[in-house]
Amino acid sequence: MIDVSKSKVECIDLLCSKERGLKVFVKRDDLIHEEVSGNKWRKLKYNIELCYSRKNEGVLTFGGAFSNHLVATASACKQVGIKAIGFVRGEELSFTSNSTLQRCHDLGMQLVFISRETYRIKNEKAYRESLSLDYPNFHIVEEGGANYYGMIGCQEIMTEVDESIDHVFVSQGTSTTSCGVLLSLNLNQQLHVVPALKGYDSLEEMKVLIGRSRIEQGWADSLMNQVEVLDQYHFGGYGKYTVELLDFISGFYEGIGLKLDPVYTGKAMFGMVNELKKSSYDNSNVLFIHTGGLQGVEGIEKKSGFKFF
Numbered sequence: 296m297i298d299v300s301k302s303k304v305e306c307i308d309l310l311c312s313k314e315r316g317l318k319v320f321v322k323r324d325d326l327i328h329e330e331v332s333g334n335k336w337r338k339l340k341y342n343i344e345l346c347y348s349r350k351n352e353g354v355l356t357f358g359g360a361f362s363n364h365l366v367a368t369a370s371a372c373k374q375v376g377i378k379a380i381g382f383v384r385g386e387e388l389s390f391t392s393n394s395t396l397q398r399c400h401d402l403g404m405q406l407v408f409i410s411r412e413t414y415r416i417k418n419e420k421a422y423r424e425s426l427s428l429d430y431p432n433f434h435i436v437e438e439g440g441a442n443y444y445g446m447i448g449c450q451e452i453m454t455e456v457d458e459s460i461d462h463v464f465v466s467q468g469t470s471t472t473s474c475g476v477l478l479s480l481n482l483n484q485q486l487h488v489v490p491a492l493k494g495y496d497s498l499e500e501m502k503v504l505i506g507r508s509r510i511e512q513g514w515a516d517s518l519m520n521q522v523e524v525l526d527q528y529h530f531g532g533y534g535k536y537t538v539e540l541l542d543f544i545s546g547f548y549e550g551i552g553l554k555l556d557p558v559y560t561g562k563a564m565f566g567m568v569n570e571l572k573k574s575s576y577d578n579s580n581v582l583f584i585h586t587g588g589l590q591g592v593e594g595i596e597k598k599s600g601f602k603f604f
């Protein structure tokens with residue numbers, strides 16, 4: 296199995312933190328594993344355990360041509376000795392189309408290439424039923440590991456943090472990670488989510504996912520009051536970035552020594568650093584959850600001329 300003890304908690308020094316009584320920690324989930332990194336293993340863990348308890352042959356999941364989730368699933372399944380099937384968006388593709396798909400293939404994942412139209416309806420009931428008939432002994436996992444079991448896996452992140460934390464910052468795509476983290480917070484802790492998508496309705500998406508945990512409605516409502524959505528750091532939307540963001544990422548690497556990616560963690564860290572300038576954070580302990588995403592990120596260590604401090 297994957298070893299999460301590699302995910303340590305590090306204290307980083309930024310924004311005159313000592314003078315302000317501000318302690319900033321990073322939960323290094325990016326160190327968990329080279330391929331099953333960051334929140335990937337968190338989301339896969341209980342899905343894979345379910346395969347064992349149900350005696351499934353393996354996992355069937357979905358992803359785009361460059362999906363890190365597909366590689367992570369292929370790698371994790373190979374390590375635990377179960378099969379993996381990846382449904383890939385784009386019927387024109389093959390396993391030789393790019394290094395992500397080639398890697399999935401090399402790890403033994405069976406790749407099935409489907410049209411964009413079919414991909415769009417992949418979560419619909421009728422399509423799911425036909426998939427279950429075609430692959431009766433496979434556990435179907437949503438794109439990006441975005442299901443109940445993924446959320447429960449993400450709930451474990453905070454249990455590995457011994458420091459007393461007031462504020463947690465995390466990037467958001469499907470909300471699976473942030474909802475898992477939220478479920479594990481105590482009443483005095485605040486969660487600050489940074490969606491990587493423009494126009495994403497964070498609170499609504501989180502309510503739906505939290506609802507799946509079937510916790511009592513009053514508790515679910517009070518949990519939502521602990522969330523602050525920072526929706527001004529998407530840099531144009533999913534997969535989009537600006538020179539300012541890239542400069543920030545390379546400056547952060549030069550100054551702090553921590554790699555970030557431009558899709559998720561770079562935006563979330565940019566948001567956190569900007570927010571922490573507010574004096575309301577003085578004398579508090581803050582945790583950034585590094586959710587990984589560094590596979591295929593090249594060149595961020597190049598000098599940019601950006602001055603982080």
Ligand SMILES: Cc1ncc(COP(=O)(O)O)c(C=O)c1O
Pocket residue numbers: 333334363439441466467468469470471472473559560586587588589
């Ligand atoms: C590196 C990274 N960070 C953050 C996220 C967002 O996580 P979630 O989709 O659980 O909100 C993702 C997406 O899976 C990701 O790959």
